[in-house]
Amino acid sequence: MSAIxxxxxxxxxxxxxxxxxxxxxxxxxxxxxxxxHNGAGKSTTIKxxxxxxxxxxxxxxxxxxxxLKNPGEARTKLGYVPEDPRLYDYLTxxxxxELVASLRGHTGIDEALTxxxxxxxxxRLIREYSQGMRRRTALAAAVLGKPPVLVLDxxxxxxxxxxxxxxxxxLRALCDGGAAVLLSxxxxxxxxxxxxxxxxxxxxxxxxxxxxxxxxxxxxxRLFLERIGASLEQSP
Amino acid sequence: MQNPYVxxxxxxxxxxxxxxxxxxxxxxxxxxxxxxxxGPVIRPVFMAWLEDEASVPMGVAxxxxxxxxxxxxxxxxxxxxxLVRGPERAILDPFPxxxxxxxxxxxxxxxxxxxxxxxxxAALLLPILLAGHPLAWLLASIVAAGGWFVGLMAGFTxxxxxxxxAESPALAGILNLIRGQNPQxxxxxxxxPGVALGVGTxxxxxxxxxARLVLTGQAWGAVLLVIPLIVGLVAFIPAGGLAERYHFRTxxxxxxIDAAYAVEERDPEEARxxxxxxxxxxxxxxxxxxxxxxxRHGWRGLRSWLTGAWGLGILxxxxxxxxxxxxxxxxxAIALAALVAIACVGLRLxxxxxxxxxxxxxxxxxxxxxxxxxxxxxxxxxxxxxxTIALLLxxxxxxAASFFGITEGAALALCIASACFSPLRSRGWVPYLLSGLLxxxxxxxxxxx
Numbered sequence: 001m002s003a004i005x006x007x008x009x010x011x012x013x014x015x016x017x018x019x020x021x022x023x024x025x026x027x028x029x030x031x032x033x034x035x036x037h038n039g040a041g042k043s044t045t046i047k048x049x050x051x052x053x054x055x056x057x058x059x060x061x062x063x064x065x066x067x068l069k070n071p072g073e074a075r076t077k078l079g080y081v082p083e084d085p086r087l088y089d090y091l092t093x094x095x096x097x098e099l100v101a102s103l104r105g106h107t108g109i110d111e112a113l114t115x116x117x118x119x120x121x122x123x124r125l126i127r128e129y130s131q132g133m134r135r136r137t138a139l140a141a142a143v144l145g146k147p148p149v150l151v152l153d154x155x156x157x158x159x160x161x162x163x164x165x166x167x168x169x170x171l172r173a174l175c176d177g178g179a180a181v182l183l184s185x186x187x188x189x190x191x192x193x194x195x196x197x198x199x200x201x202x203x204x205x206x207x208x209x210x211x212x213x214x215x216x217x218x219x220x221x222r223l224f225l226e227r228i229g230a231s232l233e234q235s236p
Numbered sequence: 237m238q239n240p241y242v243x244x245x246x247x248x249x250x251x252x253x254x255x256x257x258x259x260x261x262x263x264x265x266x267x268x269x270x271x272x273x274x275g276p277v278i279r280p281v282f283m284a285w286l287e288d289e290a291s292v293p294m295g296v297a298x299x300x301x302x303x304x305x306x307x308x309x310x311x312x313x314x315x316x317x318x319l320v321r322g323p324e325r326a327i328l329d330p331f332p333x334x335x336x337x338x339x340x341x342x343x344x345x346x347x348x349x350x351x352x353x354x355x356x357x358a359a360l361l362l363p364i365l366l367a368g369h370p371l372a373w374l375l376a377s378i379v380a381a382g383g384w385f386v387g388l389m390a391g392f393t394x395x396x397x398x399x400x401x402a403e404s405p406a407l408a409g410i411l412n413l414i415r416g417q418n419p420q421x422x423x424x425x426x427x428x429p430g431v432a433l434g435v436g437t438x439x440x441x442x443x444x445x446x447a448r449l450v451l452t453g454q455a456w457g458a459v460l461l462v463i464p465l466i467v468g469l470v471a472f473i474p475a476g477g478l479a480e481r482y483h484f485r486t487x488x489x490x491x492x493i494d495a496a497y498a499v500e501e502r503d504p505e506e507a508r509x510x511x512x513x514x515x516x517x518x519x520x521x522x523x524x525x526x527x528x529x530x531x532r533h534g535w536r537g538l539r540s541w542l543t544g545a546w547g548l549g550i551l552x553x554x555x556x557x558x559x560x561x562x563x564x565x566x567x568x569a570i571a572l573a574a575l576v577a578i579a580c581v582g583l584r585l586x587x588x589x590x591x592x593x594x595x596x597x598x599x600x601x602x603x604x605x606x607x608x609x610x611x612x613x614x615x616x617x618x619x620x621x622x623x624t625i626a627l628l629l630x631x632x633x634x635x636a637a638s639f640f641g642i643t644e645g646a647a648l649a650l651c652i653a654s655a656c657f658s659p660l661r662s663r664g665w666v667p668y669l670l671s672g673l674l675x676x677x678x679x680x681x682x683x684x685x
Contacts, residue, residue, distance in 0.1 A: 013495045013496075013498065014496070047491070050330065051484060051487070051488070052329065052487060052488070052491055053488065053491045053492075053495075054488045054491070054492055068488075071484035071485070071488075072332060072333060072335075072480075072483075072484060075330070075331060075332045075333070075484075076332045078330075079330075080330040081330075082330065086323065086326040086327045087327060088244065088248055088327060090247075090248040090249075090251045090252045090255070091244060091247055091248055091251065092251070095244065095247050095251075096244075098243075098244075099240055099241075099243070099244040100331055102240035102243075103240060103328075103331045103332050103333065103334065104331065104332055105332075125251060125255070138330075141330075141331070142330070
């Protein structure tokens with residue numbers, strides 16, 4: 001059973017088709033990067049996957065659970081970091097994680113804080129945090145209780161290099177422990193260093209689904225330009 | 237086990253108090269003091285029946301019914317904000333939920349945050365107590381508090397039921413008929429607060445009749461006073477089950493509604509068009525850019541306030557639609573209160589002003605404040621015009637002209653105050669509200685009494 005299974009996904013906004021016939025899966029222990037140009041359909045795909053948006057057609061499963069039919073159960077199997085995470089300003093990071101731990105029925109706050117590199121700042125109010133620290137707080141909340149699936153929407157972008165490195169190492173460790181990670185990003189360097197596989201979207205369609213190890217050095221940028229660049233040139 | 241949402245809320249309140257101090261927390265109770273002090277102004281306009289002993293039971297029933305309805309309406313909108321469109325949905329949505337615990341928490345939080353409403357209503361009713369009718373005052377306060385309670389408790393069930401209604405094939409035809417320019421899914425949510433108000437009105441009507449019966453010596457009427465309590469408790473029972481089914485579904489429905497609006501605004505013609513944009517042509521060229529920006533900022537960020545001005549205008553029209561001379565003063569008091577409420581959009585706009593733009597671009601503060609004041613003035617016309625027309629038709633040109641002159645003057649003063657205090661952002665609320673209350677009290681005391 002795949003950890004993430006997206007099948008024949010189509011999403012229309014009025015007459016605009018945001019994604020069309022998008023299908024891919026992520027296996028347990030795999031870290032897959034979802035890349036594409038602006039407006040390619042990455043956010044729409046992730047929003048449908050995380051139960052924030054209704055698909056026009058197609059199905060989405062997380063750890064075997066239909067996200068639309070059982071949204072509550074799907075969330076127990078999912079850790080999600082939105083691009084612009086919303087948090088309670090007047091809670092400390094530790095208090096926020098205590099709330100999330102109660103909702104998930106798990107502990108492991110210190111472990112999550114360590115992965116996010118927030119241990120020393122855990123008792124400060126979130127309203128005092130920088131944007132990067134807020135993103136790391138959301139990440140700590142997402143990994144709390146070690147859900148089998150992690151979805152990160154541009155979550156590593158904007159982190160300072162030490163934090164980004166710590167987070168990348170943490171994500172790799174979670175994958176090694178059997179978690180499946182889907183990471184949406186613009187940063188090809190992150191994809192090359194971290195991902196096992198890359199799914200490329202252009203104009204709402206999957207234009208490449210390749211193992212990073214098979215693309216080769218400097219191959220990712222070339223592939224990106226070939227597939228996405230060509231698609232952009234063909235677009236009206 | 238303690239409700240995790242309630243525990244986190246208590247922590248938030250405690251942290252906020254530690255940071256901002258008690259003064260900030262007490263600010264929400266300032267209107268209660270103002271309402272208590274407004275007695276001498278309110279009594280001749282809304283409680284003229286106190287002069288005639290025999291009219292007190294009927295007067296108490298009528299006033300407490302209206303006050304109870306107002307509170308039920310306020311609470312149904314409050315529950316909508318907490319449950320449907322509140323900021324907490326985005327915070328909590330990525331995580332598993334305990335929907336029944338969440339609903340109990342939202343009910344507690346909404347009750348706490350709006351606890352000043354029934355106390356304010358009791359303060360507003362103080363002239364009854366001071367006129368030597370303690371039982372009448374107590375009963376009227378209980379009826380008003382009943383409206384508050386039933387609006388709170390019924391609101392959750394009705395709004396969650398609206399999500400079911402939004403997708404119900406059986407109701408699709410009706411919703412399509414009544415949706416206006418809105419997406420069909422939005423129609424059910426729009427009318428949700430109205431349904432909660434309807435439930436609240438029915439319950440409060442029973443209680444107000446109970447108050448009248450008690451005051452006319454029929455003690456059994458006291459039984460009717462508990463109607464809002466019972467209706468509220470019964471109405472809340474299905475909320476937990478509905479939350480289990482529709483809590484996450486609400487997120488999806490809201491996303492569909494927002495996407496439908498976004499698609500509509502992708503139409504280049506639609507994107508350019510905002511309410512009252514034609515007014516730009518009447519202004520000097522130097523104000524065009526800032527005025528258009530304010531109109532767009534307001535229409536896209538605070539649309540419900542701007543259309544709400546017309547809603548309050550219709551309320552004024554209903555109040556003014558009478559040949560009785562007293563209706564002039566009553567509608568003036570209502571219109572002035574509505575002007576104070578709507579003119580605060582200037583302060584609300586300032587909270588989303590991009591500060592970095594001010595710091596980066598050359599300052600055009602005077603132009604911006606002028607444009608903001610003018611935009612607020614234009615939006616306020618929705619409050620003024622409907623009752624003016626009603627007075628013109630029912631009481632003649634003289635009554636309409638004096639009403640129009642006073643309200644336009646008040647609108648001008650309020651839009652200047654709102655625009656001038658808006659750069660203070662959240663610190664601007666206290667001076668604005670104090671100026672608004674002074675203006676309201678002064679004009680109602682001077683003209684309506």
